[in-house]
Amino acid sequence: MSNIPDPIAPIDKSCFAFLTITERLPEILVKALDYFVRSYRDFLVSHHVNLSDSAKVDAEEEAKSILGSFSKLRYEMMTDKPLAYLTDNSSDVTIWNKCFDSWTEKLSACPTYYSVSWLYAECYMYRRIHESFVKSKYFTSFDPFYEQKRNALKQSMSATITLGEYVTQLKTSPDSLKDETIKMIEVSLWGNKCDLSLTAGKDCSQTSSPLDDLLKLRSNILINDSDKLWQIIQSLSSSSNKPILDIILDNSGFELFTDLCLVEFLHSSGLLPADKCSVRWYVKTIPWFVSDALKYDFEWTIDYLIQCSQSPSLQSLGKKWKEYLSSGTWSIVEDSFWTLPYDLSSMSNVSPKLYSQLSQADLLIFKGDLNYRKLVGDLAWENTTPFETALRGFHPTNLCTLRSIKAEVCVGFKDKSQWASLPDNWMRSSDYAVIQLLPK
Numbered sequence: 001m002s003n004i005p006d007p008i009a010p011i012d013k014s015c016f017a018f019l020t021i022t023e024r025l026p027e028i029l030v031k032a033l034d035y036f037v038r039s040y041r042d043f044l045v046s047h048h049v050n051l052s053d054s055a056k057v058d059a060e061e062e063a064k065s066i067l068g069s070f071s072k073l074r075y076e077m078m079t080d081k082p083l084a085y086l087t088d089n090s091s092d093v094t095i096w097n098k099c100f101d102s103w104t105e106k107l108s109a110c111p112t113y114y115s116v117s118w119l120y121a122e123c124y125m126y127r128r129i130h131e132s133f134v135k136s137k138y139f140t141s142f143d144p145f146y147e148q149k150r151n152a153l154k155q156s157m158s159a160t161i162t163l164g165e166y167v168t169q170l171k172t173s174p175d176s177l178k179d180e181t182i183k184m185i186e187v188s189l190w191g192n193k194c195d196l197s198l199t200a201g202k203d204c205s206q207t208s209s210p211l212d213d214l215l216k217l218r219s220n221i222l223i224n225d226s227d228k229l230w231q232i233i234q235s236l237s238s239s240s241n242k243p244i245l246d247i248i249l250d251n252s253g254f255e256l257f258t259d260l261c262l263v264e265f266l267h268s269s270g271l272l273p274a275d276k277c278s279v280r281w282y283v284k285t286i287p288w289f290v291s292d293a294l295k296y297d298f299e300w301t302i303d304y305l306i307q308c309s310q311s312p313s314l315q316s317l318g319k320k321w322k323e324y325l326s327s328g329t330w331s332i333v334e335d336s337f338w339t340l341p342y343d344l345s346s347m348s349n350v351s352p353k354l355y356s357q358l359s360q361a362d363l364l365i366f367k368g369d370l371n372y373r374k375l376v377g378d379l380a381w382e383n384t385t386p387f388e389t390a391l392r393g394f395h396p397t398n399l400c401t402l403r404s405i406k407a408e409v410c411v412g413f414k415d416k417s418q419w420a421s422l423p424d425n426w427m428r429s430s431d432y433a434v435i436q437l438l439p440k
């Protein structure tokens with residue numbers, strides 16, 4: 001394929017990529033480090049019963065060395081130092097080090113934070129954080145974003161209760177079905193608006209009702225394929241086969257709750273009844289971009305709803321969702337591909353099994369900004385580049401992206417008039433969004 005643009009890179013000091021690498025990621029590291037300092041002793045007690053005194057001394061030493069590795073990583077990022085081979089024994093290390101080698105070859109020099117693509121540098125940082133823990137003896141499963149992800153739901157409970165009551169009490173009629181479906185799609189879309197990576201860990205709980213502003217926000221959806229998405233959902237609803245819906249998740253917290261409510265609505269409205277479809281939820285396998293959901297974040301969310309005594313609606317939703325998981329209607333899919341530095345056009349080569357699994361689905365819904373960046377390769381496309389062109393062959397089946405815009409890449413516009421009058425920071429603020437669909 002000709003005229004493929006270069007990857008977005010932190011070259012220009014004013015670009016979002018450079019600000020992220022030099023300011024936001026170091027801030028995320030400090031918050032993660034602070035949480036580790038505050039919680040590592042509790043972690044030791046809960047994860048290592050009856051540690052001997054000498055083991056406790058070892059663990060203290062190990063905690064100090066983890067803090068040192070965080071500080072070193074932060075210093076390297078802020079001063080454009082070279083990246084390095086990963087040295088833990090996880091199964092993805094070979095792939096990561098191959099990627100390092102390909103950058104060394106491309107640059108004919110050792111890659112540094114500012115000389116590689118933004119996507120690689122940012123993914124690499126999160127993988128290096130994981131390396132500090134996975135190499136350790138006492139803190140292997142420590143998640144430096146655990147507390148922030150839990151708070152992202154706990155501090156959004158009024159919006160969560162409002163949405164949960166809405167979904168459980170909603171009675172649809174044939175002529176309201178399309179509007180209600182589009183509303184729930186938009187709730188899931190705007191659930192992505194705030195994430196802890198974008199805010200560098202600052203609180204971004206949902207305080208207003210997620211339903212109140214939908215109509216007002218609709219004009220901020222700059223590309224809106226929700227009608228086409230509705231038609232695909234309708235066709236699946238009348239299909240004689242058992243449709244498979246794949247949700248490639250993004251953030252834990254309130255966003256995950258909006259995703260769960262979208263699927264619950266599809267079940268309870270009769271569009272995709274729970275006993276006549278299967279839903280696969282794709283999660284990350286290591287702590288990622290602060291907010292991203294892992295399997296235990298998904299399971300914690302459901303358990304948290306079940307014990308939520310302030311809302312019988314949330315309790316009943318949580319119990320129902322737990323049942324969907326145990327009956328197999330819902331399954332949580334873990335695959336390390338999503339936390340590799342590769343964009344999705346590499347999936348058919350790097351993870352052919354995953355690509356073929358996605359190809360069996362009837363609809364893929366990709367949530368969030370990082371998934372969008374990986375769909376289009378985080379390349380410096382013209383905004384008027386067709387969405388399909390930017391996918392560069394990644395097209396397993398009907399695919400849709402629900403993305404609030406938080407990075408300086410956006411494709412599929414007809415012409416400049418669609419963005420010319422927007423504020424300068426329209427691609428960083430998450431105030432704007434896209435719903436883009438590519439039918440199979």
Ligand SMILES: O=P(O)(O)OC[C@@]1(O)O[C@H](CO)[C@@H](O)[C@@H]1O
Binds near residue numbers: 251
């Ligand atoms: O994928 P998400 O959670 O919607 O957003 C991820 C994000 O916050 O992190 C990166 C910037 O650090 C950008 O891709 C985006 O701003």
Ligand SMILES: [Mn+2]
Binds near residue numbers: 250251292
């Ligand atoms: Mn995320």
